[in-house]
Amino acid sequence: xxxxPDASHWESAMANEEATQxxxxxxxxxxxxxxxxxxxxxxxxxxxxxxxxxxxxCTHEYRxxxxxxxxxxxxxxxxxxxxxxVKLYMLKRFVGLVVVPGQYITKIEVED
Amino acid sequence: xHPDISRLDIGDDNNRTPAPPAAVTAEPNPxxxxxxxxxxxxxxxxxxxxxxxxxxxxxDDFFTLFESVGALxxxxxxxxxxxxxxxxxxxxxxxxxxxxxLPEEVIGIMDQMLCYEMAWHQGYPLSQTLFTSLHMDRLxxxxxxxxxxxxxxxxxxxxxxxxxxxxxxxxxxxxxxTAKCCYYVMAEITSEHYYEEEDFVTQHFNKYLLYNxxxxxxxxxxxxxxxTLSQLHLEQDLKSALDTRLRLRQQLLLACKPLRETNIDLDxxxxxKTVASTIASIDATAGLGKEVPSAFSExxxxxxxxxxxxxxxxxxxxxxxxxxxVRLCEDMTEAHRISAVMAQPSPFSIMRFAFxxxxxxxxxxxxxxxxxxxLLFKQSAVAMEMPHMELLLTDLRELTLAGDVLIxxxxxxIELPRDPRHQMARKMDEFMTKVLEEYLNIYRMISQNRCxxxxxxxxxxxxxxSMQAEAExxxxxxxxxxxxxQFKFAGSGPLQFxxxxxxxxxxxxxxxxxVVQLGFELxxxxxxxxxxxxxxxxxxxxxxxxxxxxxxxxxxxxxxxxAKTGQQxxxxxxxxxxAFVRTxxxxxxxxxxxxxxxxxxxxxxxxxxxxxTPPRSYSTPALRHELRMKPFLPVGTPxxxxxxxxxxxxxxxxxxxxxxxxxxxxxxxxxxxxELQALKAATPEDGKFVGCEDGWKREVQSLLLSAIATGLxxxxxxxxxxxxxxxxVADVEGREEEVKRRITVVVPEPDQRYHxxxxxxxxxxxxT
Numbered sequence: 075x076x077x078x079p080d081a082s083h084w085e086s087a088m089a090n091e092e093a094t095q096x097x098x099x100x101x102x103x104x105x106x107x108x109x110x111x112x113x114x115x116x117x118x119x120x121x122x123x124x125x126x127x128x129x130x131x132c133t134h135e136y137r138x139x140x141x142x143x144x145x146x147x148x149x150x151x152x153x154x155x156x157x158x159x160v161k162l163y164m165l166k167r168f169v170g171l172v173v174v175p176g177q178y179i180t181k182i183e184v185e186d
Numbered sequence: 187x188h189p190d191i192s193r194l195d196i197g198d199d200n201n202r203t204p205a206p207p208a209a210v211t212a213e214p215n216p217x218x219x220x221x222x223x224x225x226x227x228x229x230x231x232x233x234x235x236x237x238x239x240x241x242x243x244x245x246d247d248f249f250t251l252f253e254s255v256g257a258l259x260x261x262x263x264x265x266x267x268x269x270x271x272x273x274x275x276x277x278x279x280x281x282x283x284x285x286x287x288l289p290e291e292v293i294g295i296m297d298q299m300l301c302y303e304m305a306w307h308q309g310y311p312l313s314q315t316l317f318t319s320l321h322m323d324r325l326x327x328x329x330x331x332x333x334x335x336x337x338x339x340x341x342x343x344x345x346x347x348x349x350x351x352x353x354x355x356x357x358x359x360x361x362x363x364t365a366k367c368c369y370y371v372m373a374e375i376t377s378e379h380y381y382e383e384e385d386f387v388t389q390h391f392n393k394y395l396l397y398n399x400x401x402x403x404x405x406x407x408x409x410x411x412x413x414t415l416s417q418l419h420l421e422q423d424l425k426s427a428l429d430t431r432l433r434l435r436q437q438l439l440l441a442c443k444p445l446r447e448t449n450i451d452l453d454x455x456x457x458x459k460t461v462a463s464t465i466a467s468i469d470a471t472a473g474l475g476k477e478v479p480s481a482f483s484e485x486x487x488x489x490x491x492x493x494x495x496x497x498x499x500x501x502x503x504x505x506x507x508x509x510x511x512v513r514l515c516e517d518m519t520e521a522h523r524i525s526a527v528m529a530q531p532s533p534f535s536i537m538r539f540a541f542x543x544x545x546x547x548x549x550x551x552x553x554x555x556x557x558x559x560x561l562l563f564k565q566s567a568v569a570m571e572m573p574h575m576e577l578l579l580t581d582l583r584e585l586t587l588a589g590d591v592l593i594x595x596x597x598x599x600i601e602l603p604r605d606p607r608h609q610m611a612r613k614m615d616e617f618m619t620k621v622l623e624e625y626l627n628i629y630r631m632i633s634q635n636r637c638x639x640x641x642x643x644x645x646x647x648x649x650x651x652s653m654q655a656e657a658e659x660x661x662x663x664x665x666x667x668x669x670x671x672q673f674k675f676a677g678s679g680p681l682q683f684x685x686x687x688x689x690x691x692x693x694x695x696x697x698x699x700x701v702v703q704l705g706f707e708l709x710x711x712x713x714x715x716x717x718x719x720x721x722x723x724x725x726x727x728x729x730x731x732x733x734x735x736x737x738x739x740x741x742x743x744x745x746x747x748x749a750k751t752g753q754q755x756x757x758x759x760x761x762x763x764x765a766f767v768r769t770x771x772x773x774x775x776x777x778x779x780x781x782x783x784x785x786x787x788x789x790x791x792x793x794x795x796x797x798x799t800p801p802r803s804y805s806t807p808a809l810r811h812e813l814r815m816k817p818f819l820p821v822g823t824p825x826x827x828x829x830x831x832x833x834x835x836x837x838x839x840x841x842x843x844x845x846x847x848x849x850x851x852x853x854x855x856x857x858x859x860x861e862l863q864a865l866k867a868a869t870p871e872d873g874k875f876v877g878c879e880d881g882w883k884r885e886v887q888s889l890l891l892s893a894i895a896t897g898l899x900x901x902x903x904x905x906x907x908x909x910x911x912x913x914x915v916a917d918v919e920g921r922e923e924e925v926k927r928r929i930t931v932v933v934p935e936p937d938q939r940y941h942x943x944x945x946x947x948x949x950x951x952x953x954t
Contacts, residue, residue: 086237093237096230097244106224109260111270121245121254124238126231129249129257135268140279168392169268170493173257182231186223 097122100184105130107174108181113137114164115174116185126176133172137165258495267487267496274485283324283338286350287478289424292357294475295321296431297468298482299364301507305500306368307514307551311387313490316364318482318499321353323489325361330398333407336362351414356428359411362396363435366404369395370442371553377446378559379630381638386552392491401443408436427471434464441518445560455522462515469508517546517554524561527877528569533581534766534874536568541632542881547937549636559633563626578618578625584874585692586685586737588763589748589756591670609667617660617686621653628693640704643697644817650694651821657686673743683740688733691823695730699723699777701817707942711814713933714799716945717792719814720785721836722827727778729824734771738764765872772861772868776889779858780944783896786851789836790844790903791947793915795922796931807833840916844907847915851900858893862886891940895948902929902949928952 100119107115107128117133139147139162151160238244259265287295299322302315316322324338338358372388372395380386396404412432415425441457484499520543527539543550543558550558567573572580579593587593597611624646631642661684665671671683702723705711711719741764748757791797802810811829818826827835838847865886870876906929907913910921918925932948939945 089237090239090242093234094242094244096234097238100227100231101244101246111261113260113268115260119246120249121243122235123243124235124240126235129245129254131249137268140275142280165489167268167489168491168493169258171253171257172260172266173254174260176235178261180228181226182228183224184227186225 104185106181106183106185107179108183109174109178110180111178115169115172117172120171126179127173128176128179128182129171129173131171133169134166135169137167139163139165258493263496265495267490267492267494270488271485274483275488277480277483278320278323278485278488281320281324281480283321284350284353287353287357288476289352289420289428290474290476291478292352293424293427293431293471294477295319295357295481296360296428297472297475297504298477299361300468300511301502301504302500303364303368304507304510304514305502306387307371307553308510309384309386309552310500311389311391311494311497312368312393313389313391313487313492313494314484314497314500316368317391317393317490318484318486319361320481320483320486321357322361322365323486325358326365326393326395328392328394328491330394333362333396333399333403336394336396351418355414356411356432359407360432360435362404363408363432363439366396366399366401367435367438367442369397370439370444373397373444374442374560375552375556377444378556378563379634380552380556381635384638385555385635389492401439405436405439408432408439412436423471424474427468427474430464430467430471434461434468437461437464445557445564455519455525458515458518458522462512462519465508465511465515469504472504472508513548514551514554517543517550518557520546521550521554521558521561523877524558524569528571530871530876531568531572531580532584532874532876533577534584535870535876535878536562536572536577537629537632538875538878538881540629542878542885544632544634544636544639545942547942552635555633555635559630562629562633574622574626575618578622581625582686582689583759584763584766586683586689586741588741589744589753589760590685591668592664592685606667610664613660613664613667617657620656621690624649624653625693628697636704636708640701640708640710643701643704647694647698647701647817648820650690650697654687654690654694655822657690658684661686673740673747675743681740681743683743685740688737688740691733692730692737694821695726695733695824698818698821699726699730702726703943705814706945707936709936712800713788713797713945713947714792715810715814716797716933717785717788717836718811718832720781720788721832722814724778724781724785725827725835726824727774727781731771731774731778734767734774738767738771741767762871766874769865769868769873772864776858776861776865779854779856779861780889780893780896781854783851783854783858783893783900784944784946785836786847786854787896787899787903787947789838790847790851791931791949793838794903794907794912794918794925796925796929796949797933838915840914842915844912844914844917845904848900848904848907852897855893855897855900859890862890862893866890885941888941889944892944892946895940895946899947899949902951906949906951 102118102120104116105119105128107130109115114136115130115133116136117130119128120131121129144160144162147162148160258267261269263269263271299316299319302318306312306315321338325336327336338354372390375386376388382388412429415428415432418425420428437457437460441454441461482499484496487496524536524539527535540558540562544555549555561569563574564570568577583590583593591597591607592610592614594607597607597614600608600611602608627642627646627649631639631646634642661671664686665682671685673681673683675681702719705719706716741760745757745760745764748760788797808829811832815826865873866883870879870882873882875882906925909928910924912918912921912925929949929951932950933945934948936942936945
């Protein structure tokens with residue numbers, strides 16, 4: 075190469091290296107991805123790219139109970155004359171290897 | 187609208203996590219508190235992603251692009267079964283399984299379930315069939331639970347007065363019976379050999395199919411259902427229709443009980459006959475049912491643990507389903523007919539029985555074939571009464587070792603190591619342990635789907651070849667121990683017989699022939715290759731005929747030896763074997779004759795350009811020959827014909843007279859017919875087909891018809907040649923069109939042939 079890259083190149087190269095390092099450190103960690111349709115995917119990070127497309131393996135999908143199920147639980151709760159909170163379970167199922175496109179991801183968490 | 191998901195806990199011990207409903211505040215759950223340690227890294231992740239270069243991937247080194255292809259794309263409605271489709275999902279979310287149903291509707295649902303059950307048997311996953319029932323979806327939990335607690339989850343409409351017993355008792359017991367039955371079927375199939383992608387989907391989508399439930403408990407539930415039903419005030423015809431359906435579940439529960447738990451149950455055939463008659467009476471009352479489309483939805487897949495994209499429900503009508511159920515019952519009855527074979531068990535009749543069973547058209551369902559395998563293999567014995575070692579020993583005895591001292595069972599009782607009898611027994615043990623697995627594999631292969639059968643057989647040829655080599659070594663070891671295989675023959679020195687190698691060679695040759703024959707059945711070869719493949723088949727059949735004659739020659743010598751020493755029992759054994767080997771020779775010769783005839787007729791039709799040759803841009807005849815011979819190339823014997831040798835054997839020379847070729851084909855037909863007549867007259871004992879008489883008769887008959895049809899084809903070709911003045915192959919040139927105007931040739935599809943292995947061309951004169 076005849077030319078030295080200018081300073082901005084250096085900077086972005088540094089930033090890229092740092093970013094890559096950060097993302098690499100997350101590989102195989104368990105991530106929780108929240109999506110625009112209020113689902114959550116929990117699985118191990120296998121791959122990601124510039125557009126935040128994320129591939130998770132051994133993934134479980136978590137979903138809110140349906141409105142009618144919540145209603146029914148609340149009714150049953152009050153019928154039984156109990157006070158306080160109604161506890162409902164999120165619905166979980168195994169979906170295996172998934173790719174979540176970046177555009178649908180609203181929140182990313184990493185489990186410690 | 188939705189509460190913040192991050193406040194929720196994720197349980198790892200079961201499949202649910204506490205989630206507070208919208209209006210309620212979350213209560214920390216001490217049980218899962220340790221798992222709440224999740225850090226929000228949205229911002230960091232976003233920032234880091236932006237810094238990545240276009241096309242740069244950050245990935246685990248062990249994760250390959252190949253794997254990623256299988257990943258499901260979330261939010262893509264074609265890939266992601268979890269995408270919400272509000273209109274359709276409401277049907278499931280708001281579904282109330284305890285909604286009262288009319289008796290007609292319950293019948294409709296039950297019959298629909300029978301349709302789905304059959305679709306599942308045919309190879310579709312539960313998610314597209316039985317599990318699309320919303321009742322089933324609500325009923326079956328994901329974890330093992332006591333049966334009494336397995337109920338339609340939604341209790342809010344549960345009527346205390348019991349006016350909804352039709353659903354809470356009758357339908358529930360029906361569904362539980364179905365679930366247990368599914369478990370039985372799955373257990374049976376997975377305990378044998380099958381191909382998940384091709385035969386059957388064993389996935390249960392994390393639903394509990396009552397595998398822990400006690401059989402008697404499920405039976406009691408069904409009996410309770412029947413008792414409850416009898417108390418209900420319903421119209422008589424509806425009541426008895428419902429009763430029949432519950433009884434069917436009872437009978438199926440009994441009939442599908444996995445084999446290993448029962449001893450070989452001769453009554454099982456009767457149980458299946460009962461099932462068949464119940465199915466018939468269900469068919470008679472199927473009109474009473476009323477469909478309930480709202481009780482089924484493919485959207486259940488949103489709730490099922492599955493790594494497959496969403497797929498549609500499989501719609502089979504009762505009209506389509508009914509014959510399939512009848513067929514299943516017939517197949518199951520037939521499989522249990524193995525007891526008839528076991529009346530006089532011979533490995534050859536057992537193998538024929540299994541072969542005939544697999545060849546039934548349409549092919550028996552995976553479940554039926556699994557039961558057939560179970561009957562052959564469970565408890566390492568055939569029909570749980572003939573141990574596999576004994577099967578192998580009998581096979582040896584019936585083919586090459588009849589009357590031989592080598593298989594005298596007293597050998598095994600001699601404990602003195604120097605005694606040759608003891609040594610012989612050790613050698614035999616060594617041999618049998620070595621070959622047992624591969625020998626049994628033949629039975630395993632013939633119980634698979636047809637394509638797999640051909641593929642696995644092609645793969646096993648090489649293994650059988652090494653089995654033969656192994657046998658030869660042990661034969662020579664035995665020669666040095668005993669003189670039992672040494673014979674004197676007039677005018678020559680002592681002759682050595684290699685009984686074990688001869689036995690192995692016979693089985694290898696048979697498997698090789700089957701590979702070629704199945705190639706015809708499965709349409710692996712195109713009609714323009716038929717002449718060459720029949721030529722190869724004839725080569726194999728010739729080899730087998732000669733080999734059998736070689737075995738018979740030594741059996742004859744042994745017979746003479748035994749006659750001299752007056753050992754009556756052994757003499758009888760030897761003579762029985764000779765009678766059997768003679769039928770085997772007839773079979774091989776019939777195959778040879780028919781293969782020769784078809785080779786010639788197809789060669790003729792090729793020469794007359796009546797068989798279309800498709801354009802093959804990347805293939806040459808030599809390459810195709812290599813491909814066809816590939817499974818056989820590694821074997822030591824027989825000699826595999828090279829491309830040039832095979833061509834020389836079947837492509838007619840320009841100077842060959844048409845008349846001569848036709849006469850050649852007719853020779854083959856004559857010889858085949860003669861042998862087939864002999865086979866027709868063979869007794870089940872001689873031919874070793876006790877218990878398979880019908881199959882034997884059918885086969886001989888279909889081969890005879892094939893031979894006759896081949897004769898007709900020859901006559902038509904001869905006539906056309908005469909009329910167009912074609913005398914030699916060279917004369918064809920320039921007259922192809924004229925021939926084509928006179929006759930047409932149709933190669934029948936496998937199911938239109940007299941025998942799937944023998945595509946006889948139909949040559950017809952064109953009407954002018």
